[in-house]
Amino acid sequence: MTVAEPRTEKGRATRNRVLDAATELVFEHGVAGTSLDDVRAAATVSKGQLYHYFADKEDLVHAVIDRTVQQVLGAQPALADLSSWAAIAGWCDDLVQLQVDRHAIGGCPIGSLAGELAETDEKARAELAGGFDRWEAPLREGLRQMQADGKLRRGADPTSLATATLAAIQGGLVLTQTRRDPQQLRIALDAAYAYLRSFAA
Amino acid sequence: MTVAEPRTEKGRATRNRVLDAATELVFEHGVAGTSLDDVRAAATVSKGQLYHYFADKEDLVHAVIDRTVQQVLGAQPALADLSSWAAIAGWCDDLVQLQVDRHAIGGCPIGSLAGELAETDEKARAELAGGFDRWEAPLREGLRQMQADGKLRRGADPTSLATATLAAIQGGLVLTQTRRDPQQLRIALDAAYAYLRSFAA
DNA sequence: CACAGACTGGACCTACCGGTCCAAAAGGAG
């Protein structure tokens, strides 16, 4: 039998339990470092159930990617409106604060998955690229809005600016994680913000 | 018996063959995705030799990290002198060109290793952090030189600027790898360069 | 209350992985 959608409330709860456990374990130990037996134990679920809801590990990982993207975006309520300098600055502050709280552990969940899967699982790569798109879009739209409002210069390119900012986030997180120092993200984001600001109208 | 330094020319050649093969395989498939048997086969070497020169997989991985850092720095001859705007711009161009040549595959070898090992192997994390230090230092020194030469404003902080630039590289590479588009690095580096330039005296 | 379909538990299988061990070959120094 192949994969099965849960058809009862209980089934959905089980599937969710598995996905929650898998998402957290994968964030903590990576895909390769997380065995299905670990997931099974953490979700207090039997092997049979795992394979009832997911075709194989790859299938589970794809579901984990999806949930991870949702979590990362969900953890940034500020994404809802990035159409003012204050909003953008506040959003950056939140990102840094999150790393301080986490003691600079873990890096970016999406970025980490990308590093681990991009070369081995083309579908995963595409899904993660989609995650970055959904992350970048709100900033791009916010900048566009600011352009319309006359806060951002006409000549500025919201698309490139948003990409450069996302790159600063990712790079800042790589350095933060490797050096175990949240200030690395602070430095990267301060630079990114100042760069954006240089296009202020 | 524990690990052994090669004492003959032949032994050194064997150890190098193993390390070369391991470094390449790890770059292509990650640490978890590279089995010692893969390394053994690629280096045309027997199991006994592997454990003659390396205590265990972790030991081999540490050696791979060392070699990887050397390779990454070695691939950037421009690091030797980054004390002019032209030199910095040329260095950035080279980095982008490298990604174009590689078809945006692989990302940053150091960053990838960091993502995979930072949370599981503290010693590896420290070694990789050291790699970033050695990468960042030449730019910092170049900027300092430019400051002394009156090309960079007095108020600028070479340390932060170098960190922000390295973050742009890393982030640009993450996006490049995930989106399979070398232009992502181009955008990140153009932004980083413009930011540096905003501190020109 | 019956029964079909959804769900659950866990024994079991095979492949592969990191790691051990040891005997044989190579090769330089006396």
Place this chain on the structure above:
DNA sequence: CTCCTTTTGGACCGGTAGGTCCAGTCTGTG
């Protein structure tokens, strides 16, 4: 030539990983 160290080949081992299978238990519906 001899002897000792270095180097080499590969059989072997225990653990664990992903994955299969199926019998048994729920559960909602007619």
